[in-house]
Amino acid sequence: MASILDSVNQRTQMVGQNRLELLLFRLSGQQRFGINVFKVREVLQCPRLTSIPRRNRLVRGVAHIRGQAISIIDLSLATGGPAITDIENRFIIIAEYNRTVQGFLVGGVDRIININWENIMPPPKGAGRDAYLTAVTEIDNKLVEIIDVERILADISPVSTELSDDVKNQPITVAKENLTILITDDSAVARGQIKRALESLEIPLEVKKNGKEALDWLKEKAKEVDGNVQPHVPVLVSDVEMPVMDGYTLTAEIKADPNLADVRVILHTSLSGVFNQAMVKKVGADDFIAKFHPDELATAVKKWLNAENIVAETE
Structure with missing residues (x-):
């Protein structure tokens, strides 16, 4: 041991x-x-x-x-x-x-x-x-x-990105107005899979290719809303392996910034092994999902959208 x-x-x-x-x-x-x-x-x-x-x-x-x-x-x-x-x-x-x-x-x-x-x-x-x-x-x-x-x-061996009817019918209990879900992944194939799996949520998706791009976008969003980003970007779905800045570092940077810390981070990765849970805990990610199962991903996103501390601002 x-x-x-x-x-x-x-x-x-x-x-x-x-x-x-x-x-x-x-x-x-x-x-x-x-x-x-x-x-x-x-x-x-x-x-x-x-x-x-x-x-x-x-x-x-x-x-x-x-x-x-x-x-x-x-x-x-x-x-x-x-x-x-x-x-x-x-x-x-x-x-x-x-x-x-x-x-x-x-x-x-x-x-x-x-x-x-x-x-x-x-x-x-x-x-x-x-x-x-x-x-x-x-x-x-x-x-x-x-x-x-x-x-x-x-x-x-192509994978299906279709959601089951049960998952499609799971309700989203927050107002969707002014919300954006942020996605970051360096693989074009993975980005496409995630987008297709989450399109049924009918919430705009912002897609970035690495952690640095995602972090810069979130910081610009914080300036735009003059404060806490989470009511506008409640969930980030991030790969772990990415050039320039990986998903673990991205998560740590988000959780260390008061204007970004409330964003729920789902690490969505092809990495699997005995070390992952220790890593997720260390950087403060909210969820960890192994690729690629569209029902699990969409269910996790809906769970955090519906979390009690998420309050979507409406116009």
Whole structure:
């Protein structure tokens, strides 16, 4: 138990400091890519793969690991590159995204680095693989690209954004006039999923691509209303992993600002693991939801909209 707590304490020291750990890897060439260590369960030399009928072309087969059948996705193919060859001498990264476990076939694994989110930028427009990237950074004077895994998973197995009738019929008990729900996520696919899931609430949605954009918008809103933002922006739905400023740091900044502190923050993330609840508690988020289940997201938003301390101002 002590070792688990020590591990939690060590990891949560980065929370609110806008830092993360990246596992660096290569695909079919020398270009390096990165994945958040929090999403990685383990890295293995690629085992024997079992072919499955009518599989998606991006899935090279299934690996049987510790009693679990795991689909192995060729990340090079998934990002528009050539298929990875000589796979028996390659590696798989076992990771957990959006409540499921996947294996990502990669050409080679480099090392783990600790980096500040401020040094991670949105991908440049016009980059060859920009449609599959959420961010880029520079390590040892070389570009490192961070792949939009949510887009790849959506290409392979699209998720429904439709709400059930039960959730659609859950009432909103506050006046909707002058309200805005703020959304921030660096993945274009995730932003679209969230917007479609919340459109039925019939409340305007303001969408930002990272925590810095969201925080700047909230501060401008506070100037506009000359004080407490919460009667106008009662709920923020935020991703955790974002360039420039992550969701944990965004939450901590919001809760430290008297004009923003009453905004309810729902962290909505593909991250899952034993450390998340400790992190959420540390930064003061109001809710934590693993991606992507539209009913759970809409239910959480309605819950905080209907909370007793939310008083919507009307004209």
